Amino acid sequence: MRRSVALVATTLLAGRGVQALPVTPTENRYPVPSYCAFTESKFLPFNNAGNENWKDAPTLSITVNGRPLVATMDTGSTGIVIDAKYGFNNTYLEKNCEIGHVFYTSSHWLQEGYWCTTDVDVGGVLTSALALIRTREVCCPTFKEGDRCQNPEKACVCKGTCTTTVEQGILERNILEKDDGNGARIEARQTPTVGKAYMGIGFARGNPPSHNLFMNVKSIDGVPAGSKFRTGYVITSSGVWLGITKANTAGFSAVKLNLREGNADGRDWGEPPCYVQVNGGDWTNGTFLADTGIPNAYVKGDIPNKEGNEIAIRIPDPTSPFGEVQFVSVPKSKAGTVGTENPMQPTWVGIRTVPGVNTGRRFYNGYDLYFDGDGGYFGLRKKSN
CATH class of the missing domain: 2.40.70 (Cathepsin D, subunit A; domain 1)
Incomplete structure (x- = not known):
């Protein structure tokens, strides 16, 4: 939210100088x-x-x-x-x-x-x-x-x-x-x-x-x-x-995040990138959020997000994603009654005004998530079950 x-406010703890880390081969x-x-x-x-x-x-x-x-x-x-x-x-x-x-x-x-x-x-x-x-x-x-x-x-x-x-x-x-x-x-x-x-x-x-x-x-x-x-x-x-x-x-796989404009202490990272596709159309880039606070989702695509739309999300890009999810659009009036066989299906889907997606917490049925607050990395790990 x-x-x-x-x-x-002024940052409580000054941002520590963070040395760039080598990448694991x-x-x-x-x-x-x-x-x-x-x-x-x-x-x-x-x-x-x-x-x-x-x-x-x-x-x-x-x-x-x-x-x-x-x-x-x-x-x-x-x-x-x-x-x-x-x-x-x-x-x-x-x-x-x-x-x-x-x-x-x-x-x-x-x-x-x-x-x-x-x-x-x-x-x-x-x-x-x-x-x-x-x-x-x-x-x-x-x-x-x-x-x-x-x-x-x-x-x-x-x-x-x-x-x-x-x-x-x-x-x-x-x-x-x-x-x-x-x-x-x-x-x-x-x-x-x-x-x-x-x-x-x-x-x-x-x-x-x-x-x-x-x-x-x-x-x-x-x-x-x-x-x-x-x-x-x-x-x-x-x-x-x-x-x-x-x-x-x-x-895990991970993507480097960008600092937000006017960041407070060198650790104020922006959202990770993602791409959204509605009904097999073009991929639209935006930002990604897996929100533990809500069971529903919010999506912005190229066409109105109406009931029955097939929505696909890939993180961080559409060609080599390390995270992806598909679900169908459900109006609030039918919350929890459609797509229940899909563990990552949100209860209902609303329209997001900013590009990208908020999947809600059902996304965690498919992936673990990590955030490196010092270095600015965001990653996902697909669950084995």
Whole structure:
């Protein structure tokens, strides 16, 4: 989910000088770099490991201010939102932190609170990021920067659960039509409740690396992260590896990423490339996102994305891809009823306004994914089953 933020903060940890790594000799056109020098990593099992075909978003156990929470791990956004009731004193926030907000442009939820550097323990991995400590959340389809949404809508409007009326139907259609394709969560978004947080660990999602817990690891099981730690992660069906190594990237193919314009600290990487084909037509280039936060997908092709369209995606190019997926277009009204024999079939498919695709989390039924946050590499590994 791409997010609009009120603050672009100075990076927490200065970008380390990253030496270019040699490429492992291979016939693979897209080999991974040689990570032999890096051995520090830790595997964090998902609380819901083995969930049925990635039906649900993955969750991890975290600790904030000594309080155990469950965090949804979302690759479609960057940054963690934590409710102020979990050990944050209002007086401290007002004195030491900066007022800010996060607005989810696709689901239209406005989160208000304070930007505050916060330590978070993720299964024994101590990390630190500029977190939004939330003091208020409202549904605001008409949000504009500088407007605190003095006349918010009922929560059911953004959840899409209000009693259907002509006006409500129009509003819901407008929300769908204006979706930017970067992680809409109209029906799937999880509002943090007691004991929960929302943790975005994606890249190229709007916020700089200073907001990403997985980009700011301080120690593993009490041992400070050193020269043998390579910032990044590997996502599998059962959990996530923090720290890139030769062992946990074995079997992957990878593509080098470009830095985003105006990057914050030399580690603000853009999205990987992909090509999309609709109904056997021409291949259209764009960007790729495998969003753990949603079960549906968003695609932009050369023709309208109508029901029954056959969609093919190849990463990073159409002639020598190391990742590919095919599925059919399904309207939201028929979510979960078409193409169910395909494990990578999204529940429904919407139109993306920017070129490329957001496959949703069902893509992980076919591939593991890795991201080298220090060097800017993105890779996929096809599952054997």
